[in-house]
Amino acid sequence: MKRRMNILNWAGFAVILVAFMSYIPFFALFPSTRDVPWANYLLFLIGGALIAVGVRRAFRDSEHNRGKISGSILAALSVLLFALFVISVTYYSKQVPSAEAALGVSRKAPPFVLADTAGKEISSADLLKDHRGLVLVFYRGYW
Amino acid sequence: MRGFEQHLSEFHHRGVEVVAISVDSSAESQKLRQSRGYTFPFLSDPKAETIRQYGVLHAKGGEGGKDIARPAEFLVDAAGTIRWVNLTDDIRVRARPESVLEAIDRL
Numbered sequence: 001m002k003r004r005m006n007i008l009n010w011a012g013f014a015v016i017l018v019a020f021m022s023y024i025p026f027f028a029l030f031p032s033t034r035d036v037p038w039a040n041y042l043l044f045l046i047g048g049a050l051i052a053v054g055v056r057r058a059f060r061d062s063e064h065n066r067g068k069i070s071g072s073i074l075a076a077l078s079v080l081l082f083a084l085f086v087i088s089v090t091y092y093s094k095q096v097p098s099a100e101a102a103l104g105v106s107r108k109a110p111p112f113v114l115a116d117t118a119g120k121e122i123s124s125a126d127l128l129k130d131h132r133g134l135v136l137v138f139y140r141g142y143w
Numbered sequence: 144m145r146g147f148e149q150h151l152s153e154f155h156h157r158g159v160e161v162v163a164i165s166v167d168s169s170a171e172s173q174k175l176r177q178s179r180g181y182t183f184p185f186l187s188d189p190k191a192e193t194i195r196q197y198g199v200l201h202a203k204g205g206e207g208g209k210d211i212a213r214p215a216e217f218l219v220d221a222a223g224t225i226r227w228v229n230l231t232d233d234i235r236v237r238a239r240p241e242s243v244l245e246a247i248d249r250l
Binding site: 028029031034035089093094095096097099100101102103104105106107108109110111112114115116117118119122124127128130131132133134135136137138139140141142 | 144145146147154157158159160161162163164165166167169170171172173174175176184185186187188192193194196197198199200201202204205211212213214215216217218219220221223224225226227228230231232233234235236238239243247250
């Protein structure tokens with residue numbers, strides 16, 4: 001009897017790939033799915049469950065289902081991707097130096113003169129002349 | 144920064160300007176501004192002097208051991224005094240514009 005392709009393994013792995021790759025281009029854009037990446041964790045969970053069922057039926061009923069080997073490989077890859085994701089979220093994204101040196105509330109804001117994107121020098125004094133306040137957003141830069 | 148862009152009119156309505164600062168060159172910042180559609184000013188601090196003065200230097204944090212800024216947001220009032228600060232310990236987690244707007248409304 002011809003054994004059928006074990007679609008659950010492949011579908012599960014596809015969901016795992018989406019879980020792994022969707023954070024930066026999509027879920028990180030929205031604060032509610034960015035700060036705690038629950039949407040990605042949920043996708044990992046769904047993908048993992050599909051693969052678990054697929055591998056289980058490949059081993060339990062190998063007369064009808066393929067995927068003992070491919071399912072095991074996909075499961076191992078999925079675990080690896082999940083581990084990479086968790087490490088990125090819990091370790092790499094926290095590699096920020098301590099903020100002890102940062103100026104605090106009620107300190108004088110150091111004045112600055114910096115070039116804007118047109119190469120024009122912009123001073124904090126000029127900005128404050130025209131505005132009630134400034135929000136300074138320091139960011140790491142775009143590599 | 145996307146959030147600040149989306150709420151920019153609310154900042155401007157309150158007479159507050161949003162300014163982004165990094166060690167990136169003007170050309171690099173312009174590329175980022177254009178690709179993401181940011182309209183508020185981006186200032187270039189290539190030697191990280193202002194970044195250092197605000198105490199938000201991430202020494203050797205960039206590519207090739209370059210000094211860069213750690214993520215941080217400051218609210219400065221018209222008198223030049225810092226009135227609100229957000230110092231995240233996670234690159235992914237940045238200030239929500241709503242909380243800065245609330246801080247402005249409390250001034």
